[in-house]
Amino acid sequence: MPVYALNLFDIADKDEYLAYARRSVKEVTAHGGKVISLGKFKEAALGEITPRTVMILVEWESEQAFDSYCNDPALADLHPHRENGTQNYIWHLFDKLDDLRPLLK
Template identity: 30%
Template sequence: MPVYLIAQVKVTDDAWVPEYAAKTHEIVARHGGKYLSRSANITTLEGTPPDTTLIALVEFPSLDAAKAFANDPDYAPLGKARQAGSEGHFWVIDDTDAAGDIPYLPKG
């Protein structure tokens, strides 16, 4: 079952960004993932706008693949650099429907 990693990042020191942007895509792909978006163009339709620089959406083939990416030894120094130069949250959601009434989504 596919899962989606949602990364919300507020950059506080951009020294880490060039290397992270250049190398992370390859590590994501190694684990079967692909970026669906990595954007700073955030439009708030409802609620308080997020205090964030960018939001990334990455599709992985499974939760295990997303966890393997997050725990990849090649990603570790990039993740540490991101954490030192930003505030952020990483979430993973699956493709289920919690209400169970959308016919093209599995029931959650």
């Protein structure tokens, strides 16, 4: 079952994040992920979360696909670029729903 990873963060070091970005799309795809949307913060319409500058939404084939990306030893040199290139990172996983009925039961 697909899951969505919502990534919200600020850029802390452009060079570090560029080193991550250069490889990440290829590696995400290789592990069963697809970038659905990229965004730059515009405004807070409602809510109490501290705004982050960047939003990335990734659809993963499954939670196992997401885990394989996060835990692949061949990517041990990649993830530190994301960690060092960003700050205030929020990374939430959401199950895919066709509608909200399961939540409203």
